[in-house]
Amino acid sequence: MSLKIEHAHLVLPYQVLQDAWLISREGKITAYGCGVSPQQTFSTVVDAKGQYLTPGFVDLHVHGGAGADFRDGEEAAFVRAMQAHLAGGTTTMLATVSSTTLEGTLESLRIYEAMRQREAQLPPLPRLAGVHLEGPYFSQKERGAQDETIIRLPDAAEYERILEQAPCLRRWSIACELPGALELGERLHKQGIMASVGHSDATTAQVYEAFGRGFHSVTHLYSGCSVLHRNGPHREGGVVEAAFLIDEMDVEVIADGVHLPPDFLRLIYKIKGPEHIALITDSIRAGAADVPEGTVVYDDKEGRRPICIKGGVAVMPDGKNFAGSIATTSRLVRTMVQRAGVELTAAVRMAALTPARMLGMDAEIGSIAVGKRADLLLLDSGLQVQGVIRDGKQVIDNRLN
Known part of the structure; x- marks a missing residue:
């Protein structure tokens, strides 16, 4: 299987090649360049007609989409959500499971493993790189939209059972200040699993200690993160300040343009740079779909915990907390370029190379x-997805519509 794409603006990490071409064979890139493309026989030839050609985007934090959630306990839910995000530009993802019971977590992990065994028999989907557990070991104060009845302290017997049954686990978001959290962070680090500071009320000093114990990233910076603790007239930094101060700390950013205003996106970019920012959707079951304003969806398939779609984002009924986004990865890139004023090459790095x-x-x-x-x-010129190539095969072509 061979593919040639010609007449594209080729987006590399630090430059854009004009009127460029790219060739892939057996799913891997074999050559690219500018000007006249090689005149050979290819299985597929695509004329980009001056559109941007970028790497597929990598989403480390996505809960679902198109009406499905990765906690639903059904392969069909995985497939439906993944297809929707593929159309939005995601070609690799971590299926993210938010705080739930031990049994619910294990069931989601089981479905994931079963899907991995049948990947060749499934329709074109983003590459599933593993599972990200968001919770349940979180701060009640910084829980945000997480279910307060589910949140609990780290339990060694519980997490050891999860680790025994989850070779697919790649990342775990945890409030690092909780009793037993640092020991869990060390355990994950030794096993090659990323520990991330998430939904945490930690002080800067506590995050520094956690960084030394295996917590090398912060989950959705500014969301579910402590900022500026006050003790009478005294002040002490929180998770956000620690993320800025620790140069090697990676941060997730929900760049949907609603969770964080453009000024905040520019601030994070100025301090952390594209090498330490991973753009994430944090998309819920209503994500990656055309959802009318005012639509009410539910946190789980049983219809518990209503969530309202308002102003292009998911909001809790009391209006006090966001409840995730409805974004696609391509929307994140558009926001960074069109509203935060970031160069396209840098925005693409944050959506692809840094999370990779x-x-x-x-x-x-x-x-x-x-x-x-x-x-x-x-x-296209507005950074809307017009085509998706997965392993050298064009699986979506919106230019025909």
Whole structure:
């Protein structure tokens, strides 16, 4: 199987090649360049007609989409959500499971493992790189939209059972200040699983200690994160300040344009730079779909905990907390470029190369380079997805519509 794409604006990590071409064979990029493309026989030839050709985007934090959630306990739910996000530009993802019971967590992990065994028999989907557990070991104060009845303290017997049954686990978001959290962070680090500070009321000093114990990222910066603790007239930094002060700390950012205003996005970008920012959707079951304003969805398939879609984002009924986003990864890139004023090359790095590096997969995906997988996107001048290539095969072509 061979593919040639020609007449594209090729988005590399630090430059955009004009009138460029790219060739892939057997799912991997074999060559690219500018000007006249090689005149050989290819299985598929795509004329990009001046559109941007970027690497496929990598989402470390996505709960679902198109009416499905990864906690639903059904393969069909996984497939439906993943198809919706593929159309939005995600070619690799971590299926994220929010705080639930031990049994619910184990069931989601079981469905994931079963899907991995049948991947070749499924329709075109984003690459499932593993599972991200968001919770349940969180601060009640910073729980946000997480279910307060489910949140609990780290329990060694419980998490050891999860680790025994979850070779797919790649990332776990935890409030690092909780009793037993640092020991869990060390346990995860030794097993090659990313520990991330999430929904945490920690002080800067506590985050510094956690960084030394294996917590090398912060989950959705500013959301569910302590800022500026006050004790009488005295002040002490929180999670946000620690994330800024620790140069090597990676941060997730929900760049949907609602969770954080453009000024905050610019501030994070100025301090952390694209090498330490991973754009994430944090998309819920209403995500990656055309959801009318005012639609009410539910946190689980049993119809518990209503969530309202208002102003292009998911909001709790009391209006005090966001409840995740409805974004796609391409929307994140548009927000960073069109509203935060970031260069396209940097925005694409934050949506592809940085999260790929955090996953330890940057030798395989995350940028356009010879030898990497041909997971690619065609974006128009407004950065809307017009085509998706997965492993060198065009699986979505919106230009025909």
